[in-house]
Amino acid sequence: xxxxxxxxxxxxxxxxxxxxxxxxxxxxxxxxxxxxxxxxxxxxxxxxxxxxxxxxxxxxxxxxxxxxxxxxxxxxxxxxxxxxxxxxxxxxxxxxxxxxxxxxxxxxxxxxxxxxxxxxxxxxxxxxxxxxxxxxxxxxxxxxxxxxxxxxxxxxxxxxxxxxxxxxxxxxxxxxxxxxxxxxxxxxxxxxxxxxxxxxxxxxxxxxxxxxxxxxxxxxxxxxxxxxxxxxxxxxxxxxxxxxxxxxxxxxxxxxxxxxxxxxxxxxxxxxxxx
Ligand code: HEC
Numbered sequence: 001x002x003x004x005x006x007x008x009x010x011x012x013x014x015x016x017x018x019x020x021x022x023x024x025x026x027x028x029x030x031x032x033x034x035x036x037x038x039x040x041x042x043x044x045x046x047x048x049x050x051x052x053x054x055x056x057x058x059x060x061x062x063x064x065x066x067x068x069x070x071x072x073x074x075x076x077x078x079x080x081x082x083x084x085x086x087x088x089x090x091x092x093x094x095x096x097x098x099x100x101x102x103x104x105x106x107x108x109x110x111x112x113x114x115x116x117x118x119x120x121x122x123x124x125x126x127x128x129x130x131x132x133x134x135x136x137x138x139x140x141x142x143x144x145x146x147x148x149x150x151x152x153x154x155x156x157x158x159x160x161x162x163x164x165x166x167x168x169x170x171x172x173x174x175x176x177x178x179x180x181x182x183x184x185x186x187x188x189x190x191x192x193x194x195x196x197x198x199x200x201x202x203x204x205x206x207x208x209x210x211x212x213x214x215x216x217x218x219x220x221x222x223x224x225x226x227x228x229x230x231x232x233x234x235x236x237x238x239x240x241x242x243x244x245x246x247x248x249x250x251x252x253x254x255x256x257x258x259x260x261x262x263x264x265x266x267x268x269x270x271x272x273x274x275x
Pocket of ligand 1: 061064068121142162
């Protein structure tokens with residue numbers, strides 16, 4: 001008589017533990033999120049077959065970032081080849097150091113010791129940053145600077161609060177500020193709450209990023225697309241063979257499908273001899 005009761009009691013315990021784990025999981029996800037004060041990072045979908053985006057990303061990186069950040073596991077000529085940029089054109093326009101030879105690693109020009117004295121921390125190598133931090137993180141980080149006069153460079157970052165990196169793209173983006181907005185208050189059913197006159201009830205919420213119109217030399221969409229290209233380039237640098245690997249992967253799956261069909265047809269044919 002007792003056994004089924006005990007069993008169901010244990011089941012109930014396990015089930016409630018499971019629910020508890022799920023619940024606490026969702027609470028901790030809501031707090032902060034992977035992009036810290038920004039909450040969830042914005043989605044980033046790389047497109048490694050878009051050579052033009054990669055070329056633009058490389059050009060911006062070499063102009064705006066390479067002064068501080070190396071890509072020490074990449075070689076100049078490999079990047080030129082993968083991105084379909086003729087080597088002479090690449091050397092003339094994007095390699096700013098005449099002592100560099102095409103087969104050299106992209107070691108950067110900044111002295112690690114001096115730079116850690118300037119910034120408090122040496123700018124890290126970025127070859128693998130989209131793999132260690134995630135491409136979503138990098139894409140969101142570069143767009144989440146805001147004015148904050150209490151900081152050394154007058155800026156702070158929602159994704160990486162207190163970052164030692166200045167907002168090097170401020171001239172393109174314009175000065176981004178944290179602003180407050182009136183947002184509709186939502187009821188329990190998810191709909192907007194209204195007062196007795198039928199007007200939507202709003203509440204002031206702060207922490208939104210906003211650039212004043214016309215401050216930067218790029219519009220917001222142009223700036224986002226520029227950051228897309230840089231991040232896309234960094235995804236490529238993180239694994240230069242990724243596009244090729246994914247292309248071959250489809251052939252492998254295709255081969256398995258064909259092979260499995262043939263093998264099962266053959267199996268059926270052999271089975272006929274037994275019956
Ligand atoms: C003036 C030097 C300087 C320039 C130019 C610069 N950065 Fe940085 N960057 C830094 C420093 C310093 C850090 C380290 C920040 C920290 O840890 O607080 C950093 C950190 C980063 C990180 C985070 C890396 C990590 O693993 O935490 C990314 C991503 C990054 N930079 C991307 C870029 C990109 C893309 C550009 C070009 C648009 C760029 N940086 C230009 C100095 C620079």
